[in-house]
Amino acid sequence: MKMYEQLAGELEEHLAAGMLKAGDKVPSVRQLSQQRNISITTVLKAYSLLESRGIIESRPQSGYFVRKSSHGTHTLTADTDSPARLKPPPVASNVEISQLVLRTLKTISRNDAVPLGSPYPDSSPFPLTRLSHLANNVARKSNSWGVLDDLPPGNINLIRQIAGRYFLNGLLVDPNEIIITVGATEALNLCLQAVARPGDTIAVESPTYYAILHAIERMGMRAIEIPTSHKTGMDVDYLASILESEKIAACMVMPNFHNPLGIVMPEENKKKLVALMTRARKPIIESAVYNELYYADTPPSSLKKYDTEGYVLHCSSFSKTLSSAFRIGWAMPGRYRDKVENLKFVNTLSTSAIPQMAIAEYLTQGGYDQHLRRLRKIYQQQSRIISSVVKRFFPSDCIISEPEGGYLLWVQLPPHIDAMRLYNDALERKITIGPGNIFSNTGNFTNCIRLNYSYPWDSDIEAAIITLGKIIANYRQPDAPHP
Numbered sequence: 001m002k003m004y005e006q007l008a009g010e011l012e013e014h015l016a017a018g019m020l021k022a023g024d025k026v027p028s029v030r031q032l033s034q035q036r037n038i039s040i041t042t043v044l045k046a047y048s049l050l051e052s053r054g055i056i057e058s059r060p061q062s063g064y065f066v067r068k069s070s071h072g073t074h075t076l077t078a079d080t081d082s083p084a085r086l087k088p089p090p091v092a093s094n095v096e097i098s099q100l101v102l103r104t105l106k107t108i109s110r111n112d113a114v115p116l117g118s119p120y121p122d123s124s125p126f127p128l129t130r131l132s133h134l135a136n137n138v139a140r141k142s143n144s145w146g147v148l149d150d151l152p153p154g155n156i157n158l159i160r161q162i163a164g165r166y167f168l169n170g171l172l173v174d175p176n177e178i179i180i181t182v183g184a185t186e187a188l189n190l191c192l193q194a195v196a197r198p199g200d201t202i203a204v205e206s207p208t209y210y211a212i213l214h215a216i217e218r219m220g221m222r223a224i225e226i227p228t229s230h231k232t233g234m235d236v237d238y239l240a241s242i243l244e245s246e247k248i249a250a251c252m253v254m255p256n257f258h259n260p261l262g263i264v265m266p267e268e269n270k271k272k273l274v275a276l277m278t279r280a281r282k283p284i285i286e287s288a289v290y291n292e293l294y295y296a297d298t299p300p301s302s303l304k305k306y307d308t309e310g311y312v313l314h315c316s317s318f319s320k321t322l323s324s325a326f327r328i329g330w331a332m333p334g335r336y337r338d339k340v341e342n343l344k345f346v347n348t349l350s351t352s353a354i355p356q357m358a359i360a361e362y363l364t365q366g367g368y369d370q371h372l373r374r375l376r377k378i379y380q381q382q383s384r385i386i387s388s389v390v391k392r393f394f395p396s397d398c399i400i401s402e403p404e405g406g407y408l409l410w411v412q413l414p415p416h417i418d419a420m421r422l423y424n425d426a427l428e429r430k431i432t433i434g435p436g437n438i439f440s441n442t443g444n445f446t447n448c449i450r451l452n453y454s455y456p457w458d459s460d461i462e463a464a465i466i467t468l469g470k471i472i473a474n475y476r477q478p479d480a481p482h483p
């Protein structure tokens with residue numbers, strides 16, 4: 001047995017013997033580490049284990065407390081614990097889930113299945129006809145067919161339009177910082193490559209978007225998963241303690257409409273995260289692909305807003321709002337700008353010219369804001385519908401997220417449910433879901449699923465949710481009596 005497991009067992013015994021009651025504070029990590037003469041990491045691991053067993057809980061800036069026994073509520077309210085609060089031991093892991101993700105995505109993209117598992121939005125509200133006309137027009141009129149015209153940083157008109165959009169949303173950015181990429185995926189990969197090397201450890205949210213884990217895997221780096229709450233996002237205090245004990249090269253986050261949790265990190269936490277990493281002179285890579293899909297009246301701010309020293313590398317794209325097929329994204333890499341531009345050049349030379357020109361023209365002609373307003377309304381309405389249908393037809397001890405933007409719902413199923421089994425059983429009935437397994441290496445989310453609600457609500461989707469509810473209800477609990 002490892003030292004932290006031994007410590008966790010000992011503490012568990014103490015608590016079971018009634019040494020502390022529900023709600024009492026347990027000794028601080030530092031206190032216990034000094035008392036026992038053991039490392040902070042060992043204590044943190046022990047506390048994480050106890051937290052994942054539901055024995056203690058951490059409260060931001062207050063420490064760890066003995067948990068009150070909680071009964072299943074249905075939505076994640078301010079008082080309930082997030083499915084993502086389960087703290088994984090802070091052990092860096094090599095990432096090997098890309099094969100599982102690829103297999104899963106291939107089946108999810110099957111046309112004959114209900115696409116609840118898809119990561120991409122339904123494209124029917126997108127202005128695709130107009131975009132393809134524009135693409136035709138710009139291609140016909142263009143006299144620049146050479147790659148040399150679109151060398152990094154990319155199409156200058158598009159760059160100006162993107163900078164203009166940030167300005168509209170309250171962020172003044174220098175157009176010279178923007179580099180056009182092949183979707184946000186390339187932006188994330190280039191930024192990671194610019195700031196870290198093989199063997200380095202990267203802090204990520206837990207759960208996180210699987211392509212972040214892929215980027216880390218591809219570059220021979222290791223991921224360390226930081227607990228991420230549905231209320232406050234990545235646990236910045238926890239990250240701070242990890243920075244003291246581990247060599248972290250960078251961190252990768254989704255502060256707005258996190259995939260898969262749908263949450264927005266509160267302003268205080270955004271500021272705190274940027275201040276922490278800036279003090280440590282460590283870069284933060286943020287994905288902002290859902291930023292324009294907010295349900296509130298105003299857009300959320302990105303980490304870039306608080307970045308005074310250029311440590312934030314901001315990545316985004318038009319994939320979630322205009323067309324995922326055009327594959328147009330961008331990076332604003334702060335002080336790493338020249339490095340990212342050079343990596344873009346040596347990796348892929350340039351980004352396809354026609355989609356860049358077509359989107360630039362679309363943004364110039366106007367209508368994007370109107371399109372976005374419509375999209376936000378659709379997603380917000382559909383988020384209400386799917387939430388109420390899931391509440392009605394899933395077992396009552398499921399916990400669902402309350403997305404504040406985007407189009408993804410996260411559902412924590414009872415602990416005995418295996419999301420991969422559910423994924424396979426659902427697929428047999430021509431329904432796809434996103435199994436929690438692909439969002440983490442910790443195994444903490446194997447009873448969670450992600451559902452895409454961007455598709456117009458119809459009887460097929462409703463029937464699919466009802467079927468999922470029935471399949472879940474039929475999985476017998478391990479200790480349930482045989483009928």
Ligand SMILES: Cc1ncc(COP(=O)(O)O)c(C=O)c1O
Nearest residue numbers: 119183184185209259287317319
């Ligand atoms: C958080 C996040 N970042 C990046 C991406 C990838 O975006 P793109 O399709 O532009 O590469 C996704 C897609 O699902 C995402 O959810």
